Amino acid sequence: MESPESWFHRRATHFVEAQVLFHLNQAGVLQTLRQGPCTAAEVARTLDLDPAVTGTLLDYVFGIDDLLDRNDAGQYSLSAFGDQVLARYSDSQSDKEKSSINMFDVRVGAYGPVWQRLGGMLKKEVRHGIDFHREGRFAEKGVTKLARHFAGTICEAIDHLDIETALEIGTTTGLLAQLSERRPGLALYGLDKSSRALDETKEALHLEHCDAHLIQADFLDVSGWAGNIKSERPGLIFSLHFHEILAQGVDRLVGALRELQQRLPGWVVLALEQPRLPHSERGSLEETLWLYGQSNILIHHLIGNGRILSREGWVELGELAGCLKVTDTSCGYLGYRAFTYHL
CATH class of the missing domain: 3.40.50.150 (Vaccinia Virus protein VP39)
Incomplete structure (x- = not known):
């Protein structure tokens, strides 16, 4: 049986990583990593992203999940498992460059506004459809x-x-x-x-x-x-x-x-x-x-x-x-x- 401490940190990590992966994907980072190994700085330069934030997020995903590999030169790439995940959640399996990846688009993207206002909904302070809306474009x-x-x-x-x-x-x-x-x-x-x-x-x-x-x-x-x-x-x-x-x-x-x-x-x-x-x-x-x-x-x-x-x-x-x-x-x-x- 899992310990209370393990349960707590696992749930917290899953919550945070889902947000991280959603935004990395939306910014094109996962697509870039599909093309081959590159450093966080190279990814940031290619996509015009903040290099410090990009590096921190990739380091986090590498540290807590099996999606990424990192070599001695500091280059990130998809692991064999990571490639399987992206293939499973891509629109196309034949054209990696042009396919889009549905990575927590519904749960994090479309329903992000709902989770942010969940406390207000619970307390009857705000109502969906009146005070705010989900982001349907992600769904x-x-x-x-x-x-x-x-x-x-x-x-x-x-x-x-x-x-x-x-x-x-x-x-x-x-x-x-x-x-x-x-x-x-x-x-x-x-x-x-x-x-x-x-x-x-x-x-x-x-x-x-x-x-x-x-x-x-x-x-x-x-x-x-x-x-x-x-x-x-x-x-x-x-x-x-x-x-x-x-x-x-x-x-x-x-x-x-x-x-x-x-x-x-x-x-x-x-x-x-x-x-x-x-x-x-x-x-x-x-x-x-x-x-x-x-x-x-x-x-x-x-x-x-x-x-x-x-x-x-x-x-x-x-x-x-x-x-x-x-x-x-x-x-x-x-x-x-x-x-x-x-x-």
């Missing part, structure tokens, strides 16, 4: 990277259901481009209430030479967008963001599903969600899965921008909406499941 790359793991699940549903039209709710995932490539005959739609998200999606689709009809609307306002869908046959509505829609209440989402049954009968809704894991199963689950799940609940419930349901809860949601059939299958990644609601 977007993380969502895109996460979404890649679900293109196969969506394609399986498309093939199984013989779908010709697909509509994504929340368009910043990059999934529309992936579906266009994997299923070129598919009619694609993207729905988002954010004009900025739609502009970014439009640019990304253009760069990928993909075509999709983009609609600015709130998913819950079904009457405001359903009439724009042109399809003679039932299609698929899918999203990684139904937990965020749930922040507006179960009744509103259930009501939207019921209205969809009237406006788009025969369509299928696919919710790709990581359900809340039972605490009784903690001992039998992989630590990565359990920790990710708890963080997912924390960051959404803390600021009220989402609700994470249990597996039974997601199934019950479709049953409350009166769906003809509700099924759920594993996505094969981090406990995510595909909840299918037949309208």
